[in-house]
Amino acid sequence: GAVVSQHPSWVICKSGTSVKIECRSLDFQATTMFWYRQFPKQSLMLMATSNEGSKATYEQGVEKDKFLINHASLTLSTLTVTSAHPEDSSFYICSALVGGSYNEQFFGPGTRLTVL
Amino acid sequence: AQSVTQLGSHVSVSEGALVLLRCNYSSSVPPYLFWYVQYPNQGLQLLLKYTSAATLVKGINGFEAEFKKSETSFHLTKPSAHMSDAAEYFCAVSEGAGNMLTFGGGTRLMVKP
Numbered sequence: 001g002a003v004v005s006q007h008p009s010w011v012i013c014k015s016g017t018s019v020k021i022e023c024r025s026l027d028f029q030a031t032t033m034f035w036y037r038q039f040p041k042q043s044l045m046l047m048a049t050s051n052e053g054s055k056a057t058y059e060q061g062v063e064k065d066k067f068l069i070n071h072a073s074l075t076l077s078t079l080t081v082t083s084a085h086p087e088d089s090s091f092y093i094c095s096a097l098v099g100g101s102y103n104e105q106f107f108g109p110g111t112r113l114t115v116l
Numbered sequence: 117a118q119s120v121t122q123l124g125s126h127v128s129v130s131e132g133a134l135v136l137l138r139c140n141y142s143s144s145v146p147p148y149l150f151w152y153v154q155y156p157n158q159g160l161q162l163l164l165k166y167t168s169a170a171t172l173v174k175g176i177n178g179f180e181a182e183f184k185k186s187e188t189s190f191h192l193t194k195p196s197a198h199m200s201d202a203a204e205y206f207c208a209v210s211e212g213a214g215n216m217l218t219f220g221g222g223t224r225l226m227v228k229p
Binding site for chain 2: 004006034042043044045046049091093095104105106107108109110112
């Protein structure tokens, strides 16, 4: 199956710093990627839909200026958490949509962000 | 709008017993339905999916699910639980190819020896 990677897998940062998370489709091209957030013992909440070459579409309640998404190529989308605060600590998971497969999303392994 | 409800945030079964994880959905159009499994600190792995073909869908690791339109359900079953099945399971729905997934709250499956 299609493989999606995320980097880093775990990051700890100080409050006020910015953190960039990368999501890569390793063996296929993905025009659409999704970013999810998962709090401990909770479900995944869609943050935004990232389309290659265009602006991301954010879900209601997600601050686009805080969570910057860039999808500059067909294999890479990045999520930058700007001026991170402890409440941003969470598990961030990306997925990539495989074309022609009836909406099958392949998920990355996730990135755990801890903001001190 | 689409939504998913998973009854039971925690399910505990004995090794070798039947596994039944419940999922009910709502959708304004014929849905695509999915079950994913998540092991600790990992991403999601697709178990199986329903995309308007056969109503009984077989997936990996011996799991299967049946789409019942009249009950708006897509329950996940496995005849005999293994210890390695202990994980978090998510049911998800989308309203067409390429559309966003909406996840249920998840069910943590625990398997007792």
